[in-house]
Amino acid sequence: MVRIETNRSGEMEVFVRVVELGGFSPAARASRMTPSAVSKLIARLETRLGARLLNRSTRRFILTPEGCAFYERATRILADIEDAERAAGLGEQPAGRVRVSTSASYATHILAPALPAFLALHPGVTLDVVQTDTVVDLLAERMDVAIRAGPLKSSSLVARKLGETALTIVAAPSYLERCGEPRTIADLERHNRLGFGYVRAVDGWPLRDEGEVTVVPATGRVQVSDGEGLRQLALAGVGLARLAAFTIRADIAAGRLVPVLEHLNPGDREAFHAVYVGQGGPLPSRVRALLDFLAERGRMS
Known part of the structure; x- marks a missing residue:
């Protein structure tokens, strides 16, 4: 035959x-x-x-x-x-396209400043960066790597931790001059609390008062789809926002944003991970190169 x-x-x-x-x-x-x-x-x-x-x-x-x-x-x-x-022929130099899904906040404050060094280190690699706070299906969206914030759900994905960050309620000086500064949880009822337009692991602002944690809903007049948009609204004086420390550190130092209710901050932290489809097999060198770089240069605190 x-x-x-x-x-x-x-x-x-x-x-x-x-x-x-x-x-x-x-x-x-x-x-x-x-x-x-x-x-x-x-x-x-x-x-x-x-x-x-x-x-x-x-x-x-x-x-x-x-x-x-x-x-x-x-x-x-x-x-x-x-x-x-x-x-076999070139000493295994990483090359090819890597598709990355990441939040606008991580892309703006962590990834973009580090990219020149990565591109210089790996001239054969090209990146396709898709910014979204939505949890995407890596297989359906053909993503190699996704940067995710918050607790990870059990899945077949492999994760590498990129650190964790504190969260702080902030407002622009112009907003505080117009609406006053909240001092208690009850004061928040009369403030515009900016939030996300999708369900999160903790859907609200946890605040600790007299040993008990109360989650205050972020039910303001404006809801947005990503953290960087929330930061821009806070900078514009639209309302209060609870944001990751790595995104607002420079704004606070420059006086563009002011922390509020810090005496009620419960001290919770949000973890960040780079996740990818592992399945126990070897990774393409282009993907491995990016993951190794992020583990070193893509961390936040």
Whole structure:
């Protein structure tokens, strides 16, 4: 019986191009194939795997759950092949694109100042930084690394801790001149308490009074989707905000923001982690290079 050899890595590469370029035609151009040849290759791949990878319509396609899983594994395998070839020929210099999901606060105050050093250290690596405070699905969004604040839920993700930060209620001097400074928990009822427009692990401001912690809802007239937006509103004198210390340290030193109710601060701290899909296998050198750099230069306090 004649055995037909299958170029599995070649099939994976074409499939990954279809997903990342958004269609058969652009993948065909990138692969120097015809669209019909790409379509037939994907059909053969699905037949061999015994699973549908793409749900197709006349104008677009959607990855099936099996397609998402195969895409994630295929990209890792192709990255490992690239790393192996680079290690053999070039001394394993990290290269390629790393997609990072991070909050605007971390990107502004920690990541951006450190990036020049990382890019100089790894000239072959390019970064695609997506700013959002929303917890994204790394596989569905095709992210290599996500920076997350707060307690981590149990999952298959691997985490590296980047430190932790205190939290402080602050206001602009202009707001305090207009509305007065709160001295007690009861005083907060007459203040505009700026908060986030999504549910957080602690959905409110914990304050300790006479040994007991009370969580005060941040139910002001403005809700925002990220911490940096909250900081900008506080700087503009819109209201009170409870913010991470690493984002407002310079503002407090310059007098742009003033801490309030510090005598009621319970001293809780928010942890930050870099999370990634590990699954026990080796990481691509480009991802490992970024994680090692963040562990050293991307920490906060």
